[in-house]
Amino acid sequence: MQKLNIAIPQDAVWILNKLNEGGHEAYIVGGCVRDSILGRMPQDWDITTSALPEETKTIFDHTFDTGIKHGTITVVLHHENYEVTTYRIDGEYADCRHPDEVSFTKKLNEDLLRRDFTMNAIAYHPKEGFRDPFHGQEDIAAGIIRGVGGPAKRFQEDALRMLRCVRFSAQLGFAIDPETWAALCANTALIQKISAERIREELQKLWLAPFANKMPLLWESGLLAQIDATLSASLIANSQTLLEEISLCPKDNILRWCIVLQHYPIGEVKGFLKGMRLDNHSLKRISLLLEELSA
Template identity: 40%
Template sequence: MRFPFDKATPILDRLNENGFEAYVVGGAVRDYLLGRPIHDIDITTSAHPDEVVTLFQRTIPVGLQHGTVAVLLNGRSFEVTTFRSENGYDDFRHPNQVTFETSLDKDLMRRDFTINALAMDRTGKVIDLFGGQDDMKLKHLRTVGIAEERITEDPLRMMRGIRFVSELGFSLGEDEREAFSKKSVLLKKISVERIDQEMNKLLAGATVSDALRLLFNTGCSRALPLLDKTVAREELFSVRFDLLKSEGERWAAFLRTLGMTDISTFSSAWKWPVSRKKSVGLLLKYEGNYKLLNWDKFSVYSSGPELAHSVERLEAALGKTSVEGLERKERLIDRLWQDCPIRSRSELPVSGHNLIRWSGKEPGPWLSAAIEQLEKEVVTGKVPNEQEGIKRWFMAWQEKQKNQF
């Protein structure tokens, strides 16, 4: 097998030329063997961190205490980590003791799953000590060593495992499933930010329904914020997540099927960014009023085409409209958007200053009401988008509203 990680070649060559062992390790090897896109390329070596720093011109000491140095090469960053073993995880995340090793074997033994305990040398030879390649062929997910021990070291491995089930379509081993069920409560020890990262990837996986079943059936869900008393209804497992295109859409589908409507409380508990809170809240608001929703120029203008498409994808994913119906609605939304005379308030040839001058009044609540009504009149074609026509409309509108000002 040829060495497939060309961008990392200069790093391995330099380490080897100076008498050190060096291998590409972990997810990059796994994804290459599975034919998946390769993202980060991590390297493990017998060289100590100070030796790595000496050998390369541009480095960043990202985790010297754990033996990791980032090597910058041709605009990319590669994490180069010294062979190591780990002992004790009192905080359920960081090892109490890290020991630099001279053996690749010891380094691979500390990894979480067999499919991640793979290394490749400069010749393209794969080092597989725990049957990771066989597990990939069988689509099995097993831990390296005793499942309960691996999980107790870092309980996030349960979420990572369930995420791998979603992303790879693998099945969890029986020992691992039993360990997940037994140790699920330990997820409470993990920061919600790390949980959230794994959930985002889980919800975006190709076999997300299988992963969600595993999440709830093992009891791992009960250790997650605000999901402790939540029972997954069968409709959750039939959601067409493959139709959804954004984090917000996937979270909206997840929460809707669980019957969770208090987005403010949920987003706070999960420490969501404001942008996600807003997008999920808007989606669920529109979805909750979907029966009253009739897409026309003004509703598409008000929501924007992106949100309108998201609403329709959510409805289809929840099984409330068909895929064919989704396609028809998306074509309608695009056509209505194309026909809108303006795409935003800034395209109006007048501003609030014009309306104030024409009215001879002080600014007040009437101003925002006038502008909102003006937008609707222009978008629906009842008023031409030119200043004189708008002025005539405004003077007539003001006359009708004068008793309210």
């Protein structure tokens, strides 16, 4: 049985075991499994289980409802929060972001099918090993980002996944599977349904990502043009210089925004940043630095 590169925290193992003792399946799942396989330290340890939310709440002393409508309960243990979510099947996504309704299931594979990419659709239990019906481990080993099932459907369900796809490529240095890339390019207009706050969060992670050579995927796909046509034209015209400068720039959010926006019309920068819902402190610092650069 393959071993994870990073040990699961004992508290997370304890939660898995308590759910198992209650007669339920339980696994760590998603990004924490992916990062562990890659030898990266997970930020969160998410757990998926066959237990219904009400059953989860009866097993643990300290919980609170995070998103009980969607099956998520937060278990608090030693001042740490662990999200425990019931296996579920998502309904329609009318807003291209959240399912209108969910139904609970007892089948792990049905829960994994609703996830975005194969590398994020892997479950793991210390005693059972990996549950990986969509071959996510193989894609991680090959450095490929591949949509689970039909990638077009995954993007149409949640349009933010398109930005996440590009951001993961730049963070991990992975290539995007051709079918997934074609589906992304065909659905870029759906990004307009996503809130500016969520788009900004993904862009900021992208600006800070270590594989700057993957950043052009943002505008080559047509995705950036749907977010802001002026910025897209600016980065396309200055792509080579941008990549060189951003690779040399300290990993600082303000400085990276300045590099990205240095050829943006100076009189329109504040409007763009306000539209991205950037905090006022960062907005002022970026605007001042860009004004000095253009002086």
